[in-house]
Amino acid sequence: MKLNIHKHYVGTKVDDILFGYTKRTDGYSDYPSESFNMALYIGDDAVNVHQHQNMLADEIGFAPDRWVLPIQKHGANIKEVGLDDAGTNVRELSDALHDVDGLYTYDRGLLLTMNYADCVPVHVWSSKNDFTALLHAGWRGTAHDIIGTMVREYGNDPKDLSIMIGVAINGACYTVDSKVIHEVEKVGLPSDAVDQNEAGYNLDLKTVNRHQALQAGVLPENIHVSELGTEDVEQFFSYRLEKGQTGRALAFIGRYEDDQR
Numbered sequence: 001m002k003l004n005i006h007k008h009y010v011g012t013k014v015d016d017i018l019f020g021y022t023k024r025t026d027g028y029s030d031y032p033s034e035s036f037n038m039a040l041y042i043g044d045d046a047v048n049v050h051q052h053q054n055m056l057a058d059e060i061g062f063a064p065d066r067w068v069l070p071i072q073k074h075g076a077n078i079k080e081v082g083l084d085d086a087g088t089n090v091r092e093l094s095d096a097l098h099d100v101d102g103l104y105t106y107d108r109g110l111l112l113t114m115n116y117a118d119c120v121p122v123h124v125w126s127s128k129n130d131f132t133a134l135l136h137a138g139w140r141g142t143a144h145d146i147i148g149t150m151v152r153e154y155g156n157d158p159k160d161l162s163i164m165i166g167v168a169i170n171g172a173c174y175t176v177d178s179k180v181i182h183e184v185e186k187v188g189l190p191s192d193a194v195d196q197n198e199a200g201y202n203l204d205l206k207t208v209n210r211h212q213a214l215q216a217g218v219l220p221e222n223i224h225v226s227e228l229g230t231e232d233v234e235q236f237f238s239y240r241l242e243k244g245q246t247g248r249a250l251a252f253i254g255r256y257e258d259d260q261r
Contacts (some may be wrong), residue, residue: 037247070100076144078102158217168190171204
């Protein structure tokens, strides 16, 4: 499954489901100049972020008041949300949905969103019901098996699920120390996901998350991995490569209601 390139995002529509990841170009922010920053918490003018939200909404057919956005903490806490949560943390940050790195819903017309700038977005949906989920899998979330936690939260047959492991920094550009490797090893670290070098270890979080999805019972033919990487700083934000001086992308997934299609 390929992520198609659009003006402000890369993404795909599968039946009534849309998922994607925003690009860095053609915006109004100074993170860097004329970038499409989607985060309110990095010091950008909220007017810029709101403009970007509206521009993306026009492209994808989900108005911002139908989005929901948690405050992530690089953990593995997961929360069910519904239409009653729509708008949370979108136009302004609040005290709601703090320390949440995974969202799921059974409601159509709700767009699950999170901010990223290297960590792995995991888009999840069921073919048997309206279950839809989004995960933020940095190394800490991965070390807590956030995919396995989400599959258990689903509670039905994992063979019903499809997963897209989306745009994130690729392993060749992601060097970590032995502490990170030891933490990830606790939940299973496939040999093809790590490569030792003089600076430490190159860690392929996409491969680790694919492995965890398989362990959780998702069928291999239902697991898709994007080759696109945030190391392409012409197209995407990279916190690591830009030493924190950059904007944030928005990953998203939602099911259209009948009148949105």
